[in-house]
Amino acid sequence: MGSKLMLSLDSPVVFFDIFDTLVTRACGSPQSVFEYVEQRAVDEGLAAWGFAAKRLDAEKESIEAVGAGKMRLEDIYLRLERGFSREVAKQLMDYELQAEIDFCIPVPSGIDLFNHCVQSCKLVVLASDMYLSKEAIEKILANCGIEGYSKLYVSCEYGETKRNGSLFKLAMVDLNVQAGDITHLGDDLFSDYLSPRKLGLNATLLRFGKPISPLRVFVDRMARNIFPSQKTKCFANRYETVNPSVCYKVGYSILGPILAKFCEWIHERKEDEGIDKLFFVARDGYLMKRFYEILYSDEQCEYLLASRRSTTVPLLWLNEGLEGFVGTAGLGYEMQLSELLTRLGLDGDEAEELSLKYGFVPSDRLRVDDLARNEKFASLFGDVAPAVKKNSRLEFEAMGAYFKSAFKGCRVVGFVDLGWRGSIQHALETAFVELGMDIAVKGFYLGVSPKSRWVDRQDMRGFLFSKGKEERAASDEEWFNALVEAFFVAPHGSARRYRLDDSNRATIDFESYEADGENVSSPLFAVQDAALEFASDYKTRNWSRYNFIDIMDAAKALYSLGLKPSREEADVLGDCVFAYQEILPLAKPSRTLFHYLINPRDLVSEMSVCYWKPAFLNRLLKLPINYWRILKTAKRLFRGNNG
Known part of the structure; x- marks a missing residue:
């Protein structure tokens, strides 16, 4: 000072x-x-x-x-x-x-x-x-x-x-x-x-x-x-006095209050429904578990090392054929070929060779609903199916060893994850049946997509939104879904596959950490640190007794950040990298506005893969307007013109 x-x-x-x-x-x-x-x-x-x-x-x-x-x-x-x-x-x-x-x-x-x-x-x-x-x-x-x-x-x-x-x-x-x-x-x-x-x-x-x-x-x-x-009660005095940075404000006044109510919501249901233990699923569960343990330090929780790839590849042998693959793997609307091959258990050089052999490049994007009608992909799938099935059985055996150890003694477990479609929970429950493990799974998510194919088939509950609950909020959240997921990044790569060591004990291979050697994710960890500081204050200062957090106000602040970020918020958080199918900054134009005006196809191409589009346009155009409304209208018009 x-x-x-x-x-x-x-x-x-x-x-x-x-x-x-x-x-x-x-x-x-x-x-x-x-x-x-x-x-x-x-x-x-x-x-x-x-x-x-x-x-x-x-x-x-x-x-x-x-x-x-x-x-x-x-x-x-x-x-x-x-x-x-x-x-x-x-x-x-x-x-x-x-x-x-x-x-x-x-x-x-x-x-x-x-x-x-x-x-x-x-x-x-x-x-x-x-x-x-x-x-x-x-x-x-x-x-x-x-x-x-x-x-x-x-x-x-x-x-x-x-x-x-x-x-x-x-x-x-x-x-x-x-x-x-x-x-x-x-x-x-x-x-x-x-x-x-x-x-x-x-x-x-x-x-x-x-x-x-x-x-x-x-x-x-x-x-x-x-x-x-008109300032909302989001602890403005705290971030203004301690650290007026964007990261501290987001972590302490937005993410912290939301997580506090989320954890209380989970805790109440754990007590009421006789849940033996809570399992926070990697990697999104890393921050959630730390936050929960600050509030409820006397409870024993587990960090479950799992991912879509590590839990669905071991189940592919149960449902053969291309239709079985699509139904088991929990695929999105459109996927990069490289990600599709990863979900088949194919990695590295093998995947690249297959791409070239069948006339693809790894970055090609394919609509999942059209895979069966895509002759090239159908031929590729038919070629690798026997090897995929053999590998799937091996990984299933290793996954079974990990699950039997992790869930030993449990009859009812709480499955805590960020969201959104419940594919890992579905894989977990399917594996329990095949392994003869009589365990009931209750899923607790920050949000559940109302469009999830499993929302009516398994016990999965969304805190902010779900089917029949704030469905419009679920739709709006899709515009900044990657930003929310980025806030929950863990300091390690995703679980890739389960293996058995020489003693038949389960070990886990991890993906390389996408931010290794870079400082591009440091703002995200600063957000997490501020959220955990809120958890500490909430606990030690007994704030829970006042029931003062209005979850609707906190959610509005999150949506305002995601849909209508300030220029400073877009600049600070837009450079952070995120990995889903590609490792890219959340919202960082690679060229100048002048370049895009001359080469509009470059803008369309970059926007098509951008994770946080309202922030991208904010940084590019630098005008105080509602970019989300423009994007939403453009999307509606595009869909109308295309059928």
Whole structure:
């Protein structure tokens, strides 16, 4: 943080404001705290409907009755007893005090400055215009790791305020210091800047611990009055104070809250449905498992090393023929030839030789519904079918050894994955039947495609969307599906195949990690780190008791990112690589706009394989328009013109 400010603090005495200078409410304003208190109280059976609004009114009445400087929390709740019983009011006050402790988080840059002053042997004093007692504020400070200050002055303890200057005067007399020896640091234009300067103190305005000009504070204050903020409760204060980067914002305020509710949803069903153990499926389950174990550290979970290729190739021998391959392998609408050969268990040089032999190149894209009518592919398939069947049986034996070891002692398991069609779960259940393993599988997904061929055949549930649940959201998510999957990348390659070692124990071959030796995926891991930090705060600060996460708000923020990314979001995340059938950046134009205007076929070709099209156009055209709407309309017109 501003080393210049640190160096300029020549005053032997430094006063610090507290709220939004050293600590801030992660949920935003005090009004948000009241809303969460109301929600908690109602959830716990208290007759507290309407508390948040009444709490605001009671504070206004208390200011008029006793004055802002003398007002205590008890004065506010004395007036609330007219709307609630004395017992309920007392319980609500206790909840509010606890909520302030739970939701107040440190402001890192402000605390850096505070620690610098303490370590420089300055006399460090804290001063706040606040209705909370000195004892309550001391608990908040201790919970945020703030210690080493010499004295704490709270307006309600003395009946004096910073705003009118009387609290500063009292502190100067009490400490026997002169105004010119003091520098005061805080965020309020009047209480922390104009008032102390009027008394001769040095004063500097800070916003979340960082210097800001008085003019900027004044302009921002006027703007808030004219244009009230529509910001959702997505923990803006947290990422603004800790790290204002795109990655931290996405991880802490979007992905973190969604995963918290997803994990709670899974946990409730695990408890209610007698599930023996949860299996988080690689690789998407890597982050999910880490997040879940932070929230429920006493539960034993497993990380199941599996992929579409590793679980479907071992089953190909059960359903022979091209139709059997399509039905078993869980193929998409259109596939690259190289991926189709991988799903047959054919790799490397062998796959490349077959491509050339039958007049293909590995990057050729084939419609899955047309494979049986594609003479070249049908001939290729007929040629390799015997070898595919033989290899499939070998891999099935190895997969069976892995599954018998992993699921030993289980009767009902929870299968946790990102989504979307449930092909790995289907392969797992098919293998259990063939292996004689009597295990029921319950699938828990962030989302389930309503178009999945298995959605009605197996127990698979989508948290955000599924068949009959937010189906439009499922359709919209397809526009940024790769971005969501990229957020769940694990620091290892996909499971490729199961093998048996010399002792007949299962081992696993992995694909090479697509981001090895590159920094292109570091933003994704930064997003994950921020999400895990949210999990830690959610657990240690007891945020679950307030039921404050509106999953619809969190989902809207995710969809806004995916469908209408800002230029900064598109730039930061668009360079990250993603691997499905090709290893490509999520949204990175390879040429200039001028080039595409001259060579439109290059643009069409690049857009056809782009994983995150709205961000691609955002980076290319650099205009503040809704690219997703344009893409959606273009897609609809294209389909209309083609039948």
